[in-house]
Amino acid sequence: MKGLSSATVLGLLVAWCALTIPLSAQAQAPLRTARMPTTAREPLFEGTPALGDLAVEQVVQKPEGAPPTPRHTGIVAMMKGLGTDVKHLPSLQNVFILGVGGGLALASHPFDHGVNRRLTNNHTAETFFKPGAVMGELGTLLGGAAAVYGIGRLKDKPKVSHVGMDLIRSLAISEGITQTLKYTTRRERPDHSSRNSFPSGHAADTFAFATALERHLGWRGAVPGYAFASYVALSRMPANRHWLSDAVFGAAVGVVAGRTVTVHGRAYPVAVSYVPGGAALMFTRR
Numbered sequence: 001m002k003g004l005s006s007a008t009v010l011g012l013l014v015a016w017c018a019l020t021i022p023l024s025a026q027a028q029a030p031l032r033t034a035r036m037p038t039t040a041r042e043p044l045f046e047g048t049p050a051l052g053d054l055a056v057e058q059v060v061q062k063p064e065g066a067p068p069t070p071r072h073t074g075i076v077a078m079m080k081g082l083g084t085d086v087k088h089l090p091s092l093q094n095v096f097i098l099g100v101g102g103g104l105a106l107a108s109h110p111f112d113h114g115v116n117r118r119l120t121n122n123h124t125a126e127t128f129f130k131p132g133a134v135m136g137e138l139g140t141l142l143g144g145a146a147a148v149y150g151i152g153r154l155k156d157k158p159k160v161s162h163v164g165m166d167l168i169r170s171l172a173i174s175e176g177i178t179q180t181l182k183y184t185t186r187r188e189r190p191d192h193s194s195r196n197s198f199p200s201g202h203a204a205d206t207f208a209f210a211t212a213l214e215r216h217l218g219w220r221g222a223v224p225g226y227a228f229a230s231y232v233a234l235s236r237m238p239a240n241r242h243w244l245s246d247a248v249f250g251a252a253v254g255v256v257a258g259r260t261v262t263v264h265g266r267a268y269p270v271a272v273s274y275v276p277g278g279a280a281l282m283f284t285r286r
Helices: 006-020 075-088 092-120 123-129 138-154 158-185 201-217 219-235 244-263
Strands: 033-035 059-061 270-275 278-283
Touching (some): 075 158, 092 244, 138 158, 201 219, 219 244
Antiparallel strands (some): 033 059, 270 278
């Protein structure tokens, strides 16, 4: 991996996306819905007890898989979609994800200095993780996303251009959140080079990229995508550019960004419902 260039990484990234993106439409799984009961006498499902008086009604749907391909995937449609993404950012699910990410970042905070001290003094770790700086930088990811989008447009493959469009929008949302937090929190980097350490942009962008791929490609995109994102996030400690807690919260920001772009009102595995005296987390699976 020594001497790895941005062009090499970009080429590998585009090749991987081209091999994994399905070029033919896939059948969508039928949706099943369940209505939350509104009275104590009405059970949630047949054979189960009632939950008690409920002031709201919640519709829970099973995950649909790949987002439906829009009619238009041009530049104008991309810009309009980006505006819609921003409107969809405030949601209970996103608050939940960021809450979990914040909790994990807080839990890892006491280990920040110890982890960096061990990894920066480990030649093997430094060598192994060194390519992560190039692989996870915004230019590499944005170049890969733009190449996928361009191939789809040139070859008139809406599903391919749709993937590229969502990757670009996910990176834009990720960068918007990340840069806002960086220059609000003003946390100093481990190497004392600047005060924009929290959260990690590399972690946020690669997890946004991986989340968008997971929604489009399922496990074919999730396994290599999240493995790649985890490698990049971890690489920031041996490089002494970020603390462990920076990378942990950056990953949560990336998941929120990728999820926001690809869900837009469609079913998601985690839902929050209000029940008498509190709230309930609801998980659905296919």
